[in-house]
Amino acid sequence: MTAINPQKGRVIFHIDMNCFYASVEAAYNTALKGKPLAIAGNPEERKGIVVTSSYEARKKGVKTTMTIWQAKKNCPELIIMPPNFERYRAASRELFRILSEITPDVQPVSIDEGYMDITNVNSELSPLDLADELQKRILDELDLPCSIGIAPNKFLAKMASDMKKPLGITVLRKRELHLTLWPLPIGEMYGVGEKTAAKLVEKGIETIGDLANYDAYELKQMLGINGERLKNRANGIDNRPVDPEAIFEFKSIGSSQTLPFDTVDEQEIRKLIAVLSENVERRMGRKNAAGQSIQIMIRYQDRKTITRSKKLYRYIDAKDEIMHEAEELFHKHWNQEPVRLLGITVQDVEVKKNIATQLDLFTYEREAEKEKLYQAIEGLSEKYGKDVFKKLDAVNDDDQPRTSFQKDFLDDYKK
Amino acid sequence: MKFIIQRDQLIASVQDVMKAISSRTVIPILTGMKIEAKESGITLTGSDSDISIESFIPAEENGNVNVEQIEEGSIVLQAKYFPDIVRKLPEKTVEIEADENLKVTIRSGKAEFNLNGQDAEEYPQLPKLQTNDSFELPIDLLKSLIKQTVFAVSTMETRPILTGVNIKLENGNLVFTATDSHRLASREIPVSEAPGQLPTVVVPGKSLNELNKILDDTEETVEISVTNNQILFRTKNLNFLSRLLDGNYPETSRLIPEQSKTVLHVKTKELLSTIDRASLLAKEERNNVVRLSTRGNGLIEITSNSPEVGTVAEEITVPSISGEELKISFSSKYMIDALKAIEYEEVKVEFTGAMRPFIIRPANDDPILQLILPVRTY
Numbered sequence: 001m002t003a004i005n006p007q008k009g010r011v012i013f014h015i016d017m018n019c020f021y022a023s024v025e026a027a028y029n030t031a032l033k034g035k036p037l038a039i040a041g042n043p044e045e046r047k048g049i050v051v052t053s054s055y056e057a058r059k060k061g062v063k064t065t066m067t068i069w070q071a072k073k074n075c076p077e078l079i080i081m082p083p084n085f086e087r088y089r090a091a092s093r094e095l096f097r098i099l100s101e102i103t104p105d106v107q108p109v110s111i112d113e114g115y116m117d118i119t120n121v122n123s124e125l126s127p128l129d130l131a132d133e134l135q136k137r138i139l140d141e142l143d144l145p146c147s148i149g150i151a152p153n154k155f156l157a158k159m160a161s162d163m164k165k166p167l168g169i170t171v172l173r174k175r176e177l178h179l180t181l182w183p184l185p186i187g188e189m190y191g192v193g194e195k196t197a198a199k200l201v202e203k204g205i206e207t208i209g210d211l212a213n214y215d216a217y218e219l220k221q222m223l224g225i226n227g228e229r230l231k232n233r234a235n236g237i238d239n240r241p242v243d244p245e246a247i248f249e250f251k252s253i254g255s256s257q258t259l260p261f262d263t264v265d266e267q268e269i270r271k272l273i274a275v276l277s278e279n280v281e282r283r284m285g286r287k288n289a290a291g292q293s294i295q296i297m298i299r300y301q302d303r304k305t306i307t308r309s310k311k312l313y314r315y316i317d318a319k320d321e322i323m324h325e326a327e328e329l330f331h332k333h334w335n336q337e338p339v340r341l342l343g344i345t346v347q348d349v350e351v352k353k354n355i356a357t358q359l360d361l362f363t364y365e366r367e368a369e370k371e372k373l374y375q376a377i378e379g380l381s382e383k384y385g386k387d388v389f390k391k392l393d394a395v396n397d398d399d400q401p402r403t404s405f406q407k408d409f410l411d412d413y414k415k
Numbered sequence: 416m417k418f419i420i421q422r423d424q425l426i427a428s429v430q431d432v433m434k435a436i437s438s439r440t441v442i443p444i445l446t447g448m449k450i451e452a453k454e455s456g457i458t459l460t461g462s463d464s465d466i467s468i469e470s471f472i473p474a475e476e477n478g479n480v481n482v483e484q485i486e487e488g489s490i491v492l493q494a495k496y497f498p499d500i501v502r503k504l505p506e507k508t509v510e511i512e513a514d515e516n517l518k519v520t521i522r523s524g525k526a527e528f529n530l531n532g533q534d535a536e537e538y539p540q541l542p543k544l545q546t547n548d549s550f551e552l553p554i555d556l557l558k559s560l561i562k563q564t565v566f567a568v569s570t571m572e573t574r575p576i577l578t579g580v581n582i583k584l585e586n587g588n589l590v591f592t593a594t595d596s597h598r599l600a601s602r603e604i605p606v607s608e609a610p611g612q613l614p615t616v617v618v619p620g621k622s623l624n625e626l627n628k629i630l631d632d633t634e635e636t637v638e639i640s641v642t643n644n645q646i647l648f649r650t651k652n653l654n655f656l657s658r659l660l661d662g663n664y665p666e667t668s669r670l671i672p673e674q675s676k677t678v679l680h681v682k683t684k685e686l687l688s689t690i691d692r693a694s695l696l697a698k699e700e701r702n703n704v705v706r707l708s709t710r711g712n713g714l715i716e717i718t719s720n721s722p723e724v725g726t727v728a729e730e731i732t733v734p735s736i737s738g739e740e741l742k743i744s745f746s747s748k749y750m751i752d753a754l755k756a757i758e759y760e761e762v763k764v765e766f767t768g769a770m771r772p773f774i775i776r777p778a779n780d781d782p783i784l785q786l787i788l789p790v791r792t793y
Contacts, residue, residue, distance in 0.1 A: 354722055356702045358746065359788040361596045361670055361772065368770040 011127050012242060013116040014149040014157035015099065015134075018166035020112035022054040024091045025081055027143035036060055037079045040068050051083060055166065088112075094142055102134065107242045113161075115154050117242035131169050139167070155238035156181070158190050174236045181236070182209025191230060196223065208234050253289065254345025255279035262301045262338035269339060273330065276344040277323035289349045290317035294325040297343035298334060308333045309347065315355055322346060416488025417512040418452045420472065422501065422523065424481050425457075425509060428470040429498050431653065432461035434625045435468040436494045442539065448497055449538045450511070451489040457482055460541070461494065466622050467541050468629070469654040489535035490519055500528055541656060544647045548613050549640035550584070550606055554630050554650065557637055560591045561627045563602045563756040563783055568620035569595035579617035579660040581667075582646075592667060593620065596788075598749045599667060599772075600756060603782035617664050618646055622657035629655065671786060672772060675765035677709065677738040680778055681731065683762045687754040689729050693719040694747035696727050702790050705747040709740050719747070734761070743769045744790045753785035 017023065021039040026032040036057035038050045050071050053062045060075035072078055092111045099106045105117035123130055131148045138146050147168040149160025159181060160170040172180055187197040189208050199222060205211050211219075212234035219227030232238065255276045263269065284290060294316070295309035308329055316322060326344045429448070438446055440463050449460040456473040474482045490513040501509065504523035513519045513532055521528040561580075569577035574596070581592040584606065592601040626648055630637070640647045648655040690705055697703040697719045705719040713733055720726040743766060754762065759777035766773040775785040 351722075353792070355792070356704045356744065357791040358597050358702045359770065359772075359791055361594060361599060361667070361786075361788055362665065364771060364788055368768065 010117060010119045010152050012151055012154055012157040013118055013127075013131060013134075014151075014154065014161040015095075015114055015116065016147050016149070016158075016161040016165075017095070017112035018145040018147060019052055019054050019058075020091075020144075021052045021083060021088055022057075023144050024087050025084070026054070027091070028087060032079065035079055036062065036075050036077060037081065038062055038068075038071055039083050040071075040080050041083065053078075091142060091144065095138065095144070098134075098138060098141065102130070105242050105244060107244055107246055115157065115242045128169065128171060135167065135169060153236070153238040154240050154242065155190060155233045156236055159184075162188075162190070172236075177212075177236050178209065181234070182207060182212060184208045186211060189230070189234065191226075191233060196226075196230075199223070251349055252295070252345050252347040253280055253283045253287065253291065253349055254295070254343055255283065256297060256341060256343030258341045259339065262340045264336065264338050269330070269342070270327070272342050273323055273326050273344065274319075276342060277319045277326060280322050280344055280346055281317065281319040284317045284346060284349070287349075288352045290315035290352055290355055291346035291350070292316075292348035293346070294322065294329065295343075295345040295347055296326050296329045296333070297341070297345070298330070298339055299341035300335075301338040301340055303340070305341075306333065307343075309345075311348075315350070315357065316346065317352075416450075416452050416490055417484065417486040417510070418457060419483045419508055419510045420457060421481050422504060422507050422509050424472050425501055426498075428457075428459050428472055429501055431470045431629045432459045432468050433494065433498055434629055435461040435463055435466045437463040438495065440464065444491060444533060444537050445539075446494055447491040447533055447538075448494045449489065449491050449535055451535065452482075452485050452487050454485060454487065457485075460538070462539070462541070464539075465619065465658050466625060467654075467656040468625075469541070469656075471652040471654075473652065488513060490517065491533040491535050491538050492519060492530060496530065541654075542645060544640050544642055544645060544656070548642075549638055550589075550613070551636040551638050552589075552606070553634050554637050555632050555634060556604065557639075557648075558627055558630055558632060559758070560589075560602050560604065561623045563758075564591040564593040564600040565620050565623045565627070566752050566756065567593040567595060567598050567600035571595070576617055576660055576662040576664055578621075579619045579664075580623055581615065581617050581664040583615040584613040592664075594667060594786075597746070598753065598788060599671070599784075599786040600753065601667075601784045601786075614641055614643060615664070616641055616646060617660040617662070618657055619660055622655075626655050626657075629653065670772070671784070672765075672767045672774065675738065675767050675774070677741045677766040678736070679709075679715065679733055679764040679766070680735040681715070681733045681762060681764065683754055683757060683760055685731055686762070687751060689717045689731055690747050690750050690754075692729060693717045693727050694751070695719075696721045696724055697747050703747045703749075704744050704790050704792065705750070706742065706744045706792075708742045709736060711740075738766075741766050741769065743773070744792045745773075745787055746790060749787045753787060756785060757783055759783075 022037045025037060025039070034056060036054060038053040038057050040048055040050050048068045050062060050064055050066045050068065052064055057075055057078055062071045062075050062078060068080060088111055096106060096108055096114060099114060099116055103116055103118055103121050106114055108114040118127060118130065125133065127150050131150055135146060135148055138144055145166040147161045147165045149157040149162070149170050149172065151157040151160050151172040152174060156172040160172040163170040185207060186192055186200050186205055189211070192200070200211065203222065205214055211231060214231065216228060216231055219231050223230065257272060257276060259268065259272060292315050293309055293311045295307055297305060297307045299305040310325065310329055312325065316325065322344065432448055436446065436448060440446055442464065445462055445464060451458045454474065456471055459470045461468050472481050474480070474485060500521060505526055506524040508523065510522040511519065517532040517534060519530045519532040521530065564580055568580060572578065577595055583590050587605055588603050589606045590601065590603045592599065630650070635650060638649045640649070644659050646657050646659055693705045694703055697705055698721055705717055708716045708718070710716050710730065713736055714730050715733055715736065716728060716730050718726065718728040753775050757775065757777050759779060759781065761778035762775050763778050764773060764775050769789060770791060772786050772788050777783055
């Protein structure tokens with residue numbers, strides 16, 4: 001057996017699950033197959049928006065971020081389900097397990113997509129056949145559809161997987177970019193958001209091809225370093241490696257929530273700060289981490305948003321400490337206007353086993369007071385293994401992530 | 416001014432005096448070295464205004480002639496060039512001559528340097544200390560007091576007082592204490608001919624380091640005199656003057672635990688080399704952490720790990736161990752410093768818990784105390 005592509009440079013796959021949440025629900029309950037299905041957050045409150053929907057629902061005009069009310073109007077027979085993150089996490093874990101059986105060079109990007117570098121995979125199959133087999137296996141074993149993009153780098157692989165859904169396999173070759181990639185409208189380019197697209201269109205850049213051939217200097221003036229990067233990508237240049245560890249690197253852990261009603265009621269705000277602090281504590285606990293700075297975000301009624309942060313002299317990880325610091329910051333920076341959303345983030349986060357705090361002769365008494373507790377934890381850890389407290393948490397249903405963009409889903413991947 | 420001097424004597428004195436001279440000083444003339452010739456001998460002076468050193472070369476000593484043909488006078492020479500010139504001169508004697516125009520000629524064999532000097536009148540007068548409050552110590556004892564404590568001073572200016580060594584004399588005992596707030600070193604010795612009372616002073620660690628380098632390990636004595644802002648160490652041919660640090664030294668004695676929960680006797684060298692090995696994987700940015708665990712059956716284990724690198728573990732059989740089981744993490748650097756300072760083959764280590772300071776003493780109960788604050792790990 002030989003490596004798939006020994007002389008011709010890299011071969012990257014981008015695996016993108018199709019309508020992931022809806023597909024997982026349909027896999028659990030086959031009665032849902034072929035029906036218009038939407039997953040939506042808390043239906044009663046204003047957060048009740050469509051998170052994702054099946055292709056059947058999309059055909060009827062249901063779109064992500066639409067309110068439930070509007071979605072129902074477009075598609076009266078729409079089935080609406082609340083998210084069940086535990087299921088999605090489990091499915092995601094299985095997915096990445098399958099991917100990592102092919103190569104260790106797997107980089108999860110989110111709960112339902114990831115890159116693979118198969119350059120060094122020893123196989124008699126061509127990349128196309130390998131992708132085909134992988135897609136079938138995911139469908140057979142997990143009952144989940146996915147699309148796969150094959151290309152010499154991450155950007156093109158990502159663009160490729162997007163070209164044919166569901167169950168597509170698309171190869172983007174560099175020499176064919178003028179036929180495959182360049183005709184696409186600029187807004188469809190990965191990395192070009194609404195605002196960037198508007199700026200580019202204003203300059204007459206309507207397609208990815210226009211961007212590829214635009215003057216580099218002018219782009220840099222317009223978009224800074226990102227302009228240069230986007231032009232390179234449009235020309236099929238992207239040297240980023242597939243980094244299996246990237247998802248595990250985290251520098252901050254946070255939680256934010258919109259209030260049911262905009263408020264100036266300090267009791268309400270205090271309650272929310274408590275909830276957010278608890279969320280952050282739980283997430284830090286899951287990662288066995290502690291952090292050295294705290295940041296708060298306040299969004300006001302008029303959507304004006306401020307973030308303020310503060311460096312702490314010690315590592316914190318407990319709810320009380322987080323809450324204390326967050327409240328202090330809040331009261332220092334709050335302008336008394338009605339608050340719509342609050343966020344708390346602990347930054348400069350390190351895994352606890354990498355944190356060591358040198359005690360101080362003049363202040364050690366404070367730390368020493370907690371000695372008994374640490375001893376108890378240590379004793380239990382030795383007796384029942386390091387994960388004793390994490391395991392307790394994992395049993396608790398409350399411990400599951402509540403939002404789709406969190407990367408916590410992968411905490412157990414590779415353990 | 417003129418004299419002929421033995422080159423070796425001159426080199427030794429120049430080297431000592433250079434310890435006080437800094438090229439970065441606010442008073443320009445202090446970048447120079449003052450040379451003063453009198454019938455009795457030659458005095459070299461250097462100062463950076465924190466430390467001032469005077470070294471005296473007697474014209475005659477023990478029947479040997481060090482300096483000849485002395486014509487009295489004084490001059491200040493650029494310290495940047497003078498030491499190297501003296502070191503590289505060809506012959507065993509050096510002739511130094513300064514004229515009224517501050518031109519200096521240095522001759523040795525056929526080599527002749529002509530240098531521009533500066534007027535010694537412009538060189539600041541060193542303060543004259545009243546020597547009422549003074550006492551004597553053998554030099555080798557002073558040197559070991561310094562060596563056993565000065566390494567523990569703080570190198571950070573956040574609490575300036577901790578950059579010095581606290582010296583106090585009470586009840587006929589002389590006590591040196593230094594701490595950077597993460598470890599503390601202290602040594603106590605009885606002083607026989609002590610004055611009743613001496614002001615408690617804090618001497619900059621840097622000064623004591625320099626003094627330690629200059630003093631030869633002899634059994635001759637050094638006379639120590641203290642005023643409220645200066646301390647003078649005087650030996651037969653040397654005056655070492657240092658400013659004192661302003662401010663109150665924190666009371667540390669109450670922070671030193673009096674009871675212990677785990678007591679360990681261990682061979683100093685064995686513990687030192689084990690910790691030294693374990694520290695190979697301990698990283699500086701993570702406080703050089705190593706971990707000590709009691710293992711029962713007279714065993715302790717030293718471990719360390721670095722997530723990206725690997726782990727190390729080593730057991731030591733100890734002569735005795737008593738009290739509670741213990742697991743404690745601490746900086747290997749502090750431990751190595753402390754063990755090196757103790758200079759005794761067996762040490763007693765007393766712990767009072769994983770989050771509290773522990774104490775290392777020589778097993779023979781010499782009043783040397785090394786205290787280390789542990790590192791809290793999660």
